[in-house]
Amino acid sequence: MKMNVLKFGGTSVGSAQNIRKVVEILSVTEKPKIVVLSAMSGVTNLLVSLNQASIDKDSAQITNVLEQLQAKHFEAIEDLFTAENQPETKAQIETFVAALKEIATGGRTLTTYAELVTYGETMLTWMFSKFLDQEQVENVLLNASTFMNVGTVENPNIDTVSEALLPQLEQNPSQLYITQGFVCRDERGSLATLKRGGSDFSATIIAAAVSAAGVQIWTDIDGLHNNDPRYVQETQPIEHLTYNEAAELAYFGAKILHPQTVAPVIDRDIPVWLKNTFEPSAPGTKISNEYHNRGLKAISAKDGITAIKIKSNRMLGAHGFLRTIFEVFDRHETSIDMITTSEVAISLTIDDTSHLKAIMTELSVIAEVTVEEDHSIICIVGENLIADHESYKAFGILNSIPVRMIAYGGSNNNISLLVPTREKISALQYLNAQLFQLEGAIA
Ligand SMILES: Nc1ncnc2c1ncn2[C@@H]1O[C@H](COP(=O)(O)OP(=O)(O)O)[C@@H](O)[C@H]1O
Numbered sequence: 001m002k003m004n005v006l007k008f009g010g011t012s013v014g015s016a017q018n019i020r021k022v023v024e025i026l027s028v029t030e031k032p033k034i035v036v037l038s039a040m041s042g043v044t045n046l047l048v049s050l051n052q053a054s055i056d057k058d059s060a061q062i063t064n065v066l067e068q069l070q071a072k073h074f075e076a077i078e079d080l081f082t083a084e085n086q087p088e089t090k091a092q093i094e095t096f097v098a099a100l101k102e103i104a105t106g107g108r109t110l111t112t113y114a115e116l117v118t119y120g121e122t123m124l125t126w127m128f129s130k131f132l133d134q135e136q137v138e139n140v141l142l143n144a145s146t147f148m149n150v151g152t153v154e155n156p157n158i159d160t161v162s163e164a165l166l167p168q169l170e171q172n173p174s175q176l177y178i179t180q181g182f183v184c185r186d187e188r189g190s191l192a193t194l195k196r197g198g199s200d201f202s203a204t205i206i207a208a209a210v211s212a213a214g215v216q217i218w219t220d221i222d223g224l225h226n227n228d229p230r231y232v233q234e235t236q237p238i239e240h241l242t243y244n245e246a247a248e249l250a251y252f253g254a255k256i257l258h259p260q261t262v263a264p265v266i267d268r269d270i271p272v273w274l275k276n277t278f279e280p281s282a283p284g285t286k287i288s289n290e291y292h293n294r295g296l297k298a299i300s301a302k303d304g305i306t307a308i309k310i311k312s313n314r315m316l317g318a319h320g321f322l323r324t325i326f327e328v329f330d331r332h333e334t335s336i337d338m339i340t341t342s343e344v345a346i347s348l349t350i351d352d353t354s355h356l357k358a359i360m361t362e363l364s365v366i367a368e369v370t371v372e373e374d375h376s377i378i379c380i381v382g383e384n385l386i387a388d389h390e391s392y393k394a395f396g397i398l399n400s401i402p403v404r405m406i407a408y409g410g411s412n413n414n415i416s417l418l419v420p421t422r423e424k425i426s427a428l429q430y431l432n433a434q435l436f437q438l439e440g441a442i443a
């Protein structure tokens with residue numbers, strides 16, 4: 001029987017009441033399954049501040065954060081566990097908190113950050129598994145750090161995860177496995193993370209490693225919406241997305257999905273469902289290879305973008321100039337998101353500015369370079385957008401948006417617009433009204 005992988009995010013396990021909802025969902029969903037859990041909402045942020053307090057050697061702040069972590073877990077325990085089980089459960093949380101204190105106050109190593117920030121998942125999964133025991137729900141708790149041997153986070157090695165995970169499943173037969181999202185081991189075998197929001201990625205890596213029947217990502221909204229519900233009212237859930245559409249939307253800011261989530265499952269054709277823990281009967285979004293309707297589907301936005309304009313007369317009629325430019329970015333391991341070129345200038349965008357100074361120094365030798373910070377990429381996504389003549393309507397409405405760059409044609413799925421971040425919300429709202437809500441709208 002093929003496994004199902006279910007991932008529940010921070011909000012879904014953020015309180016005793018929500019944890020009960022998760023247990024209810026587990027009782028009615030198909031078995032066998034591996035359940036990937038995040039930390040309780042807010043806990044990873046607290047652990048990130050604990051890491052900062054550890055760097056700053058700020059013992060008052062370390063104590064303050066540890067107290068908040070303990071209180072949050074104790075509150076859930078007092079609601080979930082019987083009076084008889086509470087002392088033992090609380091004592092284990094105290095042991096976890098003591099271990100955290102030791103890491104935070106000990107000497108810093110290359111893995112201190114990962115050791116600290118992954119503790120939220122360790123504490124929650126332990127508590128969750130104990131609660132299932134109390135409710136007499138048979139389950140096996142797996143330690144993700146013993147099998148998530150992904151090597152590089154950019155391109156996880158599914159085979160090494162399989163090799164470590166499959167024997168554990170065989171040796172501990174169960175219909176219900178519980179494990180931690182977010183945590184992994186890097187190419188040196190050291191503890192690492194799949195970056196913030198990485199539990200979605202954990203779920204699809206695990207699904208690929210066990211050739212799962214499907215992945216369900218349970219969160220606090222009824223699927224991926226056609227625009228960012230944090231900024232735009234009256235957004236609608238999308239019933240079907242292709243892997244490519246979902247990948248573009250996640251990469252360009254749809255917070256509901258970690259940017260790399262679909263990569264491990266595309267080639268294996270394992271479907272992913274996005275479901276709402278608080279409204280389980282809502283259809284949610286299915287991400288698969290199936291085509292349903294073409295044309296525009298959704299809009300998302302990614303902040304923190306820096307635009308770089310590189311101007312040089314040497315470009316005129318010359319070849320090899322673009323290669324020289326790309327090599328500079330390559331040497332500084334900085335990836336480029338958008339790019340447009342003319343005869344004498346190139347505009348491109350990056351989101352990682354950690355090497356910007358060194359890049360500027362090199363580029364300034366060969367060209368005139370200007371940098372503009374605080375931009376956002378707005379990404380309009382749909383299957384076969386290029387062939388969809390209706391999508392040309394999108395260009396008619398761009399006059400009203402201060403667009404700094406446009407990329408169209410690089411992929412069949414997306415039109416990307418670069419705008420100053422201060423204009424992002426009004427641009428999202430305007431595009432939503434024009435593309436999805438007005439009479440004769442494209443979707
Ligand atoms: N296009 C979108 N569709 C749905 N949700 C979105 C979208 N863009 C941003 N979001 C936000 O993503 C949130 C869920 O993602 P996240 O906070 O990572 O959940 P979890 O804690 O379950 O991992 C939603 O509450 C919603 O505000």
Ligand SMILES: N[C@@H](CC(=O)OP(=O)(O)O)C(=O)O
Nearest residue numbers: 009010038044196197198199
């Ligand atoms: N707890 C981690 C990993 C994660 O994926 O969390 P969530 O599923 O709540 O986004 C984080 O906050 O980054």
